[in-house]
């Protein structure tokens with residue numbers, strides 16, 4: 001992909017299916033990638049699988065010292081930082097009964113961690129003359145989902161962080177965009193469906209125009225585009241990679257007007 005060769009990107013949450021697919025896509029496009037994740041075992045395994053263009057640094061995005069070490073490692077290993085993908089997340093959510101500690105933990109990982117990563121990367125991007133950031137939001141940012149409070153609120157806030165940061169960092173040559181996946185085949189989907197992809201696709205078909213789950217590689221393609229120079233005119237945007245979830249209204253596939261005449 002044009003404009004990613006020799007760029008350096010940090011991918012938080014890169015130890016899991018979606019984050020690993022992002023790292024792999026960026027490497028295919030010629031970038032070097034630092035995976036930052038709390039999952040040491042899977043993070044190291046992904047880095048090893050993807051080869052010498054990828055490093056893993058154990059990083060908790062809620063820990064400012066760990067973030068500083070992550071930035072240092074990227075700069076020492078690869079000479080600078082051009083891109084940041086804020087993919088790390090927690091699904092911690094106790095709905096209406098969530099405690100203050102749960103609220104703070106969810107927002108710390110999903111929102112504040114991303115903002116602190118961006119803050120820490122910014123001087124390095126300025127040193128390179130600019131950069132690009134992709135924040136992971138979600139379809140959950142824009143709809144009510146019963147029993148879910150913390151995660152959707154954190155993802156809505158990610159969309160607003162994206163707009164605000166895009167405005168304030170434009171003068172530094174830094175573009176900031178979001179990607180909002182729909183249901184995507186991922187560790188959580190695999191766990192919830194007992195590894196049954198066909199079953200997960202069948203459930204997803206009710207709410208996604210494409211009639212199936214998205215794939216990690218499909219989300220990774222959108223992230224790679226937004227990080228690349230091909231997206232030089234795109235900032236403050238939220239790109240749906242949701243198989244048409246947001247386009248499908250409450251009528252879904254029902255011919256609602258016909259019901260009036262029945």
Ligand SMILES: NC(=O)c1ccc[n+]([C@@H]2O[C@H](COP(=O)([O-])OP(=O)(O)OC[C@H]3O[C@@H](n4cnc5c(N)ncnc54)[C@H](O)[C@@H]3O)[C@@H](O)[C@H]2O)c1
Nearest residue numbers: 013016037038039060061087088089136138183184186187
């Ligand atoms: N799976 C989906 O269907 C779906 C849909 C919409 C959006 N998303 C978004 O895509 C991204 C990836 O989702 P996923 O389902 O693969 O999630 P996941 O839970 O499988 O992976 C999240 C990753 O973040 C890491 N992580 C958690 N806390 C961390 C911390 N404090 N510091 C650093 N790393 C931490 C985990 O170790 C894990 O590797 C998330 O931002 C999620 O909100 C996923």
